[in-house]
Amino acid sequence: MQFGIFTVGDVTTDPATxxxxxxxxxxxxxxAIALKAEEVGLDVFATGEHHNPPFVPSSPTTMLGYVAARTDRLILSTATTLITTNDPVKIAEDYAMLQHLADGRVDLVMGRGNTGPVYPWFGKDIREGINLAIENYALLRRLWREDVVNWEGKFRTPLQGFTSTPRPLDGVAPFVWHGSIRSPEIAEQAAYYGDGFFANNIFWPKEHFQRLITLYRERYAHYGHGTPEQAIVGLGGQVYMRRNSQDAVREFRPFFDHSPVMGGGISLEEYMEQTPLTVGTPEQVIEKTLTFREHFGDYQRQLFNVDGGGLPLETVLEQIDMLGEEVVPVLREEFAQNRPADVPDAPTHASLLAARDAADAPSADPVA
Incomplete structure (x- = not known):
């Protein structure tokens, strides 16, 4: 089970100051958040991709390449890589380069994003969003897995005898999660390829995501990748912690109320009731996170958002300290209990390389 942090990189006014x-x-x-995540023993740091204010992470590979040079163990990922508006050739080359620089500590969450105007900014039609996601990812897989690609599709110019460079590290492509908060077509796509499915379930009630994850698991098995329980699932979460739950609620409420994403609708208490947001003590975060397995089955990756809505960096680093020291060690132990032996861990470069080598190894001669 992997635990980590994801950020969307919003630039938001601190309502307290x-x-x-x-x-x-x-x-x-x-x-600083990424470095703290490694320091306290978390497994993953993921950044979003946005091309509009009030967000800053327009170039995830630049950010992650810099973090790679300053870390040794942390898996570097994306909260979303825009498969619809980025050129698959550029994705293939950028993330293969990052893979080499980070010694394989790289994977991606492919998604369509949540900003409609990004499509025309990059010369695309939002009405083709699902079709772009399907075609672009099919090409990306070929670019990573075939040394020479001849290809023709609907949304970009054809390729003839094209080789993407650099080639993936050790000939093994980065692992891909397909992220979705609403589209069953993306769950189907993840299942078809045997990739991971990341349900960033921080905004909507659990019943919605139960339907998406159940569909993904069933279709994963349908395509022959394993049992439904062996499908690779990741989840989001959002926390704010203090030793006293009343203090946590009192401190976080202004950030919630003024949030461009969460505020302006239902109350903080209603939001916590309906979504994974937990504002309270570390023990309350543990208790609520453990319910995710009851709702969605055994899963492989849990990412928390702790830095949105204008929270000052000092406070965010305190949150990560509490996650690393008090929350995640308990979650690791609890999630490991009664976990079926055939439920796989989240893929890493090392595990994918080992699986490839095992598949390529000649079978032993039969005993005479």
Whole structure:
């Protein structure tokens, strides 16, 4: 079971002070968050991809390449890589390069994002969003797995005798999760390829995501990749912690109320009731996170958001300390209990390389 942090990189005014960080400060804060995640023993740091204010992470590979140079163990991922508006050739090359620089500590969450205007900014039609996701990913897989690609599709110019460079590290492509909060077509796509499915379930009730994850698991088995229980699932989460739950609620409420994403609708208490958001003590975070297995089955990756809505960096680093020291060690132990032996761990470069080598090894001669 992998645990980590994801950030969307929003630049939001701190409602307690009225101060808005600069883009420079926010970018540097994201790096500090990643370094703290490794320091406290978390497994994954993931950054979103956005091309509009109030967000800053327009170039995930630049950010992750810098973090790779300053870490040794942390898996570097994306909360979303925009498969619809990025050129698959550029994705193939950028993330293969990052894979080499990070010694294989790289995977991706492919998604369509949540900003409609990004499509025309990159010359695409939002009405073709699902079709773009399907065609672009099919090409990306070929670019990573075939040394020479001849290809023709609907949404970009044809390729003739094209080789993407650099080639994936050790000839093994980065593992891909397909992220979705609403589209069964993306769950189907993940299942078809035997890839992971990341349900960033931080905004909507669990029943919605139960339907998506159940569909993914059933179709994963349908395509012959394993049993439904062996499908590779990741989940999101959002936390704010203090030793006293009343203090946590009192401190976090202004950030919730002024959040451009969460605020302006239902109350904080209603939001916590309906979504994975937990504002309280570390023990309450543990208790609620453990219910995710009851709702969605055994899964492989749990990422938490702790830095949105204008929270100051000092406070965010305190949250990560509590996750690493008090929450995640208990979750690791609890999630390991009664976990079926045939439920796989989240794939890593090392495990994918070992599986490839085992598949390529000649079978032993039969005993005479």
């Amino acid at each position: 009225g101060r808005t960080p600069t883009e420079y400060e926010r970018i540097k804060a994201m790096v």
